[in-house]
Amino acid sequence: MPTTLRDVAQLAQVSVKTVSNVMNGYPHVSDGVRRRVEAAVEALGYRPNRSARTLRTGRAGVLALIVPEADLPGIGALARAVVRAAAGRGYRVVIDPIDSDPERAAVAHPPLPVDGCLLLANLPAVPGVGGLPVVRIGRFAPGGHVDRVGIDHVRASRDATAHLLGTGRRRIAAIDAGPGEPSPTPPGIQGYADALRAAGLAPLPGHFLRAPSHQRADGYRAARTLLAQHRRPDAVVCASDALAVGTLCAAFDAGVRVPEDLAVIGVGGSEEGRWARPALSTVSADTGFIARQAVARIVARIAEPNAAPVDVVAPHTLLPRASTRRADRSRVAHSSC
Known part of the structure; x- marks a missing residue:
């Protein structure tokens, strides 16, 4: 019945x-x-x-x-x-x-x-x-x-950036994506800037990029632009796991070691990030x-x-994984694409 x-x-x-x-x-x-x-x-x-x-x-x-x-x-x-x-x-x-x-x-x-x-x-x-x-x-x-309904993206980005600062990174870049926000500063970038400011730092010129979308390919292209700069960042906080996975692939293709030369963190807590190599640190909801x-x-x-x-x-919960491990020059990490 x-x-x-x-x-x-x-x-x-x-x-x-x-x-x-x-x-x-x-x-x-x-x-x-x-x-x-x-x-x-x-x-x-x-x-x-x-x-x-x-x-x-x-x-x-x-x-x-x-x-x-x-x-x-x-x-x-x-x-x-x-x-x-x-x-x-x-x-x-x-x-x-x-x-x-x-x-x-x-x-x-x-x-x-x-x-x-x-x-x-x-x-x-x-x-x-x-x-x-x-x-x-x-x-x-x-x-x-x-x-x-969702996470506080300002706080999530601030926590992600603070985590990177805690691993000793100082030249931290950010990749956001999507259509323009109603506010002058997108929430994720606001949190990123807040965390740097609290540490007595400021974003370096050219270290904030806005991709057209959250597709992996857009994250890849944005990361290639960052990695080609004279003052290359030593860490990147990405507004999504998809952008972060694209960044891992860009680092691999550019011969940049993760996490030794570049730490990468995303937002989303996706299964794809867990299975990337190195496994992707992320802010999970x-x-x-x-x-x-x-x-x-x-x-x-x-x-x-x-x-x-x-x-x-x-x-939300910060999930630190291999992609943001404190740099150890004796090890070489490989990214998955």
């Missing part, structure tokens, strides 16, 4: 109406009750009847996850986590990579009838997608008008936490479209 709302309510020790409110994202539920209901849903494996809900509410029961490129490191893990979190609330997910349509310069309309959109934050800023509710996932920038919070926010936004925007800051 399939699990019902009544079963969930009994296990969570709440009313059936309260379970329904949690499942439909209504915000007027205490955090403690919401956690009990979500734990009961997970324990019982409850899945709402989508057909019945569609007839009752007129909604599609589908969310769109809009990403810039389908093959960026970390996208697969995020997509899986979003699909799991959405299924727990009775939604299916359609994944829409913008790079699959070269004529799409910005996000305009989702590919199918959907109730709301989850939008990777390095895509062009929009107040809505086809008039639908939107939640951004990823880096924060001031002045947003939609719900946002809890992908499951981000996915659950993003789905919770979009469900709540669907229920109350005019509610004030909410920011949810996810915790």
Whole structure:
């Protein structure tokens, strides 16, 4: 016999109406009750009847996850986590990579009838997608008008740069990417500059580059430019793991040893970084936490479209690996491409 709302309510020790409110994202539920209901849903494996809900509410029961490129490191893990979190609330997910349509310069309309959109934050800023509710996932920038879920990118970049300083590096460069930010200084670069300033340093001329995108190839090209400079950096902090992997490859091709001659760190905590050689140091976020919070926010936004925007800051963790090990001239490291 399939699990019902009544079963969930009994296990969570709440009313059936309260379970329904949690499942439909209504915000007027205490955090403690919401956690009990979500734990009961997970324990019982409850899945709402989508057909019945569609007839009752007129909604599609589908969310769109809009990403810039389908093959960026970390996208697969995020997509899986979003699909799991959405299924727990009775939604299916359609994944829409913008790079699959070269004529799409910005996000305009989702590919199918959907109730709301989850939008990777390095895509062009929009107040809505086809008039639908939107939640951004990823880096924060001031002045947003939609719900946002992600790490504090200023602090993450500051922590990454401080880690490089702690290994003895002083000529630290930075590679960021993506479209222009609403603020004069992108969040990642602000954190990088803050960390240098706290150490009594400043970025050297030409040591900050902005790549067109987070593709590995763009990281490779930016790193080649840095490595060709007369005052070559001894470390690079990259705004994503993809840029950092491109930097590892550029160092390898230029005959620059990592970490002896150049330390490299990324942001993202992707599996690709763990399997690079040398293994990539990174600032990692809890992908499951981000996915659950993003789905919770979009469900709540669907229920109350005019509610004030909410920011949810996810915790992050610095994962030091071989690519930033303190330089030891007796060893030679090799990068993977």
